Amino acid sequence: MYLFRGLVAWAVMMAGESGLAMIRTLLLAPAVGDFRARQIGFFVGAALIFGVACLLIRWIGAKARGRLLAVGLMWAALTLLFEIGVGRLALGLTGEQLRERLREDYDPSGGGLMGVGLVVLALSPWAARRLRRPTRSGVGLTRSPTAGSVAGGRAATVAADPRAVSETDYPGAGSASEKLGFLLNYAVLAPSSHNTQPWLFRPAGDWVEVLADRTRSLPIADPDGRALVISCGAALGNLRVALRRFGHCGEERDFPDDRQPDLLARVGLGDRHPTTAGDVALFDALPRRRTNRRAFDPRPVPDELLRALVAAAADDGVWVQVVSGEDRRAAVAELVAEGDVAQASDQSFRRELAAWMRPNWSRRRDGMPGYAHGLGAVSSLLGPVVIRTFDWGRGRAAADRRLSLGSPALAVLGTDGDGPEDWLAAGRALATVLLRARAGGVDASFLNQPIEVPGLRARLRALLGTPGHPQLLVRMGYGPAVRATPRRPVSEVTLPGGGRGAGRSG
């Protein structure tokens, strides 16, 4: 059925293209010349094809990549046949005349861009489908159907986009469950590897449970789920900041049930907490924090702020080592570059990374839009194809070496142990470190390659001279403003509630 509908869509396109060809020949070519007219005609024609593809792709009904490509290849083949058929039958061209005509159409030096046009045709069903894919990116787990499963009521109704939530909507007179549900809007603003947002929340009486969503793991870049748990820890760190802002100490039980290893923590409101100016500053930084991958000013990060970051992480049992001395910084930059080369040479790593990259205009609420990596609209569409296909390690290595050396501060967050409890603590500390930095006007981004590539992690450890385990490598400084990345709404990451009093079993 989808091939038949694809055929109908192609007929619509050809009708449009024939009209355009007439306009081009009769009106445009006399005015601007044949060469110019062919080039303008190509872009208008490509836009028409893509527009029709976008309009009809849902109706056509092809979803799997193979089917989308099949429709595209059918369009390209039919177009070629159409061109030959029109030449031979409708215009009565001889074989030689037809060859000449095809040469004109397919020779780019003469303005003939039809070859590119066929590629556009072949890829447009796939591109149109990506553009028009429904925004929900559910992963097969049962999600609560409405934005009110945890909080219910007023607070949750404003939370279709967590970034649109205002603190004035806090349900101060509401139940513990409503308050926690509201505060989850801040938890989900946490950073996560590849913006996978690998967390799930489950209401449990006056508590909320935080679970790892293993369906969002990165088996190649993160085979042990270390970064996944760190990301969930960062969500817990954000939640703690939000709790304190609204006058709650927060009460947490990590890994409360041995039978459920993916149940990472249970969180309750805890005792009353007198909110301080520092709490408010961290909270205000929540929606303003972003991973900033641009080059930073050479202006140094104040020592006082770096000391505050070290102290904040220590409260969670996590150490921060600021890499000092030009030699050691250069050695770390070299490890980052080696990590880039190693990762990019692995096709499965590239494929996994590309799968989480999104065009700038994507309506999906997870993954990394091209703009987060400094890509413009067109490059963001081609980016995943390039990332998947080519070994870009050397280029990335050179860029990251420059970024590492040019960053005013390089810091490693680490833990004494290297198990899930340590990863969770590292994530919690990471959230505080990034928010404290942001509150001080300082941006940060990650250079985790030497930690992700097993052989390099030991070398980084030796370089730092620490018996502990490096978990994250961040660079800090003052960068230009960058756009925020999307987040899935709380409703989409909330499971149906567990039993009352679940917090007591830990």
Ligand SMILES: Cc1cc2nc3c(=O)[nH]c(=O)nc-3n(C[C@H](O)[C@H](O)[C@H](O)COP(=O)(O)O)c2cc1C
């Ligand atoms: C555990 C962890 C590892 C990460 N690793 C990298 C990394 O190696 N390179 C990078 O550019 N960003 C890395 N990030 C940043 C994420 O890509 C980023 O948080 C995500 O895309 C969401 O964007 P945001 O931080 O601007 O909200 C990491 C984040 C976390 C929490």
